Amino acid sequence: MRVELLTVGDELLLGDTINGNAAWLGRRLAEHGVEVTRSVVVGDEMDVIVAAVRSALERADAVITTGGLGPTYDDVTRDALAEAAGVVLVRDPALELRLHERAEAAGRELQPMAFRMAEVPKGAGLLRNSAGTAPGLRVELDGGIVYALPGVPFEMRTIMDEVVLPELAGIAGLPAxxxxxxxxxxxxxxxxxxxxxxxxxxxxxxxxxxxxxxxxxxxxxxxxxxxxxxxxxxxxxxxxxxxxxxxxxEDETLDRVVHRLLAERSATVAVAESLTGGLIGAELTAMPGSSATYAGGMVTYATELKHRLLGVSDVLLAEHGAVHPDVAAAMAEGVRDRLGATYGLAVTGVAGPEPQDGTPVGTVYIGVTGPGNTRTVVRPKLPVPGTGPEIRAVLRRMTVVHALELLRRELLGLDAEVETGDAREDREVRG
Amino acid sequence: MRVELLTVGDELLLGDTINGNAAWLGRRLAEHGVEVTRSVVVGDEMDVIVAAVRSALERADAVITTGGLGPTYDDVTRDALAEAAGVVLVRDPALELRLHERAEAAGRELQPMAFRMAEVPKGAGLLRNSAGTAPGLRVELDGGIVYALPGVPFEMRTIMDEVVLPELAGIAGLPAxxxxxxxxxxxxxxxxxxxxxxxxxxxxxxxxxxxxxxxxxxxxxxxxxxxxxxxxxxxxxxxxxxxxxxxxxEDETLDRVVHRLLAERSATVAVAESLTGGLIGAELTAMPGSSATYAGGMVTYATELKHRLLGVSDVLLAEHGAVHPDVAAAMAEGVRDRLGATYGLAVTGVAGPEPQDGTPVGTVYIGVTGPGNTRTVVRPKLPVPGTGPEIRAVLRRMTVVHALELLRRELLGLDAEVETGDAREDREVRG
Structure with a gap:
């Protein structure tokens, strides 16, 4: 079974929106043994959509479109599908009623434009949308099927999971x-x-x-x-x-693994951050239920806060500055003790793009300290990926990953030595 | 001037990677008055790439491909372009030398596979890559031009900005x-x-x-x-x-605006977070130079830390729990005073997906406190967008934006009342 994706929207061609819908669809379909063979983005132009749908069905068994089902006049996917199928648009009374009900519930007046969302190509099937107003559409065409879904991600995902995927998996049979x-x-x-x-x-x-x-x-x-x-x-x-x-x-990210390992030990972690500004805490709280294992954190961005809030020796800071292995160690111990957590995790470094007080960009130290001891591991300089303003984001991300990975190793009692660096950079000389 | 994008890579069809390159290219080209009319993703298959390039050039003046220029055997864009142009691949001695030099500098041995990166379709132009090893390629074909760029984002962006955009803008002339x-x-x-x-x-x-x-x-x-x-x-x-x-x-995000306003006033901000886990601090430190206006923050995720670290009254916490307007106000004042900042910003709330101690998902309070006074503004419940696990990420993001926006209004002395909610949800009943 071959499926093509057709994403509709000027905002995607102009780069105002990143095509996260296509990535999600690709992954979800692959999980169900359905192969996405091409993914196309076109603008909000009816003729172009009609041609793209027809051309996709020459190659594939089914096409999934997203976008262009909203109420405004640049939402033309409905019209394009009617045109491609050679039918007219008809107004669906049940959809019209639903629009009235939702507007009333929201205390808002229904504008004439909204009724576009109650129109469907004659003969098309409706795909139930339990997350929003406009349903998806199923149109059979040229021996293939077009599934038209809204562009709003959580509506698209809901219809996909509840209606389209079971249907496609049924057609495709067991994955090969x-x-x-x-x-x-x-x-x-x-x-x-x-x-x-x-x-x-x-x-x-x-x-x-x-x-x-x-x-x-x-x-x-x-x-x-x-x-x-x-x-x-x-x-x-x-x-x-x-x-x-x-x-x-699969989707078992490092923060989830750390959460699980901490939960299994009835342990908690507290985090002291500097160059990451809060990203490690944000990562550790992304998942529901994180309060069981994440106590809290301190972002000691200004150097004197490392002394005042975390108790890092001011002599140490005066002598070596804020970016030093012993500072990372002291920060980890300080945050663990002050927040009353089982583990302390701390990072200090230079995210760039400019060096800081003579310390080069990419110098990052990570401290991890456990419950009984004060074993502390540190990271040497991370290789700097390329040059330019993007360094900062990449180095911050690398620091988050290394910090969580070192905590994971500490929790599992594994050797703390890891190979550092941006794995991507390696592409250049690999062979 | 019409340009089509062709992104090459199985990982994009499978959804392992989101097509950020296409979005960046679309925005950059639009800024230079060049219109992207279609964006296509295909897998690492030579025949498919050849057909896609030819079909794109039937519609457009130029095609920009990304991906498939690496050293491994699934990198076939070079081969596809040679095939489309009806020429052979030849090894470029200067590129070969560069590979040797870089491998030596990295202290790594060069594998035979790596020399694929020194091959170019005969007659193709080389686009200088100052950020990596493999250059981009310019191939003239069917009266149009194909620019082939690597898929690694910072290499692609560098070649685009330094070589391709000046060339395209010259061809396109002044934007209409x-x-x-x-x-x-x-x-x-x-x-x-x-x-x-x-x-x-x-x-x-x-x-x-x-x-x-x-x-x-x-x-x-x-x-x-x-x-x-x-x-x-x-x-x-x-x-x-x-x-x-x-x-x-344009790219002037809320964190940049807040940074500028604070810098103009020689002021700093300290942040106390709970449901956002550090996201506000991460946002405020994304930009170089943020240490001038961002002092630091505390992530008081566990309720008792709000008392112990920020000095929020334990009577207040016992009576109303952690999610209350007065708690947000006290957190803002607490973090400002303890970190010695000019402004304090604080958030407390329920990110979901489950209610917390009877407080519904989406209940979020934000406190902002200025230098002279303790004026504190709070936010009522944020509307919950849809249902399901995505709520958490959306609510956290909404909280970050509302918090930064309220700080901006405080800095400008504007009315603090804003319309809350996920602007997207509104699509449903709009018209």
Whole structure:
């Protein structure tokens, strides 16, 4: 089963919006064994949409469109589908009633334009939208199916999960391939690839490396008979070859893993940040239920706050400045004690783009301290990826990943030494 | 001048990577008066890339491809361009030398695979890559031009800015339209649209609304004679009609505006966060130079820390819990005083997806306190956008925006009342 995506909206071509919908759809469809073979973005022009839908159906069994189902006059996906199918738009009385009800509930007056959302191409199926007003549409065309979904992400996702995916999975049957993504941190892409050479050579097995700052995801695809069974074997072998740098599977991000490990130990963590400005705390609280394992944090951005709020020795700060391994260690201990947490995690460094008091950009120290002891691990200088204003964001992200990974290793009692650096940079000289 | 984008990579179709490159390219090209008319993503298959390039050049004057220029065997864009142009790949001695030099500098051995990056379609132009190893390529084909850029974002951006954009802007000549994006916070999309009705009716003027959680960007496009001159007039009228909710232009985000306002007053801010876990601090430190205006912050996630670290009355906390207007006010004052900042900003609330101690999801209070007085403004309940696990991320983002916007208004002495809510939700009943 081949599916193409068609995203509609001038704002995407102009770059005002990033196409997160297409990425979400691609992942979700792959999980259900449905292959996205092409993804196209066009503007809010009816003729262009009509042509793009027809051309997609020449190649694929189904097309999923997103966007252009709203009430305004630049929302023309409905009109384009009617045109492509050679039918008229008709007003659906049940949808009209629903519009009235929702407007009344919100205490707002319904403008004439809103009724566009009650129109559907004659003969089209309605896809229930439990998250909003406008339903999705199903239009059969040229021997294929078009699913038209709204562009608002949570409405699109709801209709997809509740209606479209079960339908498509039913049509596609059992997937012929099995896929899994393993997540690693603190190891270079080329090292991963070298260690996994024997797996890459296996028949029917495909590996893809997806490098991010300081992380490499490994996507395993297994084809052939009993793909799920073979995937389990390949997964096992990959973990044997890589060891404990594999921290999670699929959407199991580092913050979730740390949360789970802390929860299993009935432990909490407190965080002292400087160059990351709060990003580590934000990451650790992204998940519901994080209050069980995350106590709180201090962002001691100004140097004197490291002394005043965290008790870092002012002699140490005067002698070495704020960016020093002993400062990271003292910050970790200070925040753990002051917040009454089991673990303390701290970062200090220079995010750039300019050096700070002679300390080069990319100098980052991370302190982790556990419950019984004050074992503290530190990170040397992170390699600077490229030049220019983007360094700051990348270095901050790398610092977050390294900090969480070091906490994970401390929790598991693993060797704290990791390979630092932006895994992506490595692409250049790899081979 | 019409340009199409062609992004190459299985990881994009599978949704492992979001197509940020296409968004960046669309924005950058629009700024230079070049119109992106279509954006296509295909996988790492040579035949598919060849067909996509040819089909794009039937419609457009130029095609910009990203991805597929790396060293591995699934990097096939070079091969596809040679095939499309009907030429062979030749090895470039200067590129080969550069590979050797970089490998030596990194102390790494060069693998045979790496030499793929020294190959170019015969007759192709090289686009200098000052940020990495593999250069971009310029191939003339079917009367159009293909620019092939690497997929690594900072390399792609560097080549684009240094080489491709100056060249394209030279070909395209002066832009026929002028564009500007104005940014607003704390106002609903439908209210913006209603107030700007007279502007939308102006000849040659097009408005687009780009709603985000708690923000609406307004993209103004002016066509006709002297578009820049008319744009200035339209900009002025829009600001008259909307008043001080317009906080910035183009990439001037709320954190930058707050930074500038604080710097102008030689003032600093300290932040006390709970449900946002550090996101406000992260936002305020995203920009270089933020240490001049951001002192630091406390993330008092656990309730007792609000008392212990910030001095919020324990009687108040016992009586009303942590989510209460007076708690937000006391947190703002506490963090300002303890960190010795000029301003204090604080948030407390329930990010969901589950209610907390009977307090419904979306209940958020924000305290802002200035230097001389303790004027504190609070926010009532934020409307909850939809249901499900996404609520948490959206509510946290809305809280960040509302907090920064309230600080901005405090700094400017503006009325603190803003319209709350997810501006996007409004789409449903608007008309």
């Amino acid at each position: 391939v099995a896929r899994r993504t393993l997540r690693t941190a603190g190891i270079w892409e080329s090292v991963v690839a070298t260690r996994l050479a024997e797996v890459e050579a296996m028949d029917g097995v495909k590996l893809a490396y997806l490098p991010d700052p300081a992380e490499v995801k490994i996507r395993i695809t297994v084809a052939g008979a009993d793909p799920e069974g073979r995937l389990a074997e390949v997964d096992k072998r990959v973990r044997e070859l890589l060891g404990p740098v594999v921290y999670g599977v | 339209v002028a564009r500007r994006t104005l940014r607003t916070a704390g106002i609903w999309e439908s209210v913006v649209a209603t107030r700007l009705a007279e502007v939308e009716a102006m000849d040659g003027v097009k408005l687009a609304y780009l709603p985000d959680p708690a923000e609406v960007k307004i993209r103004i496009t002016v066509a006709g004679a002297d578009p820049e001159g008319r744009l200035a007039e339209v900009d002025k009228r829009v600001r008259e009609l909307l008043g001080p909710v317009v906080y910035g232009v």
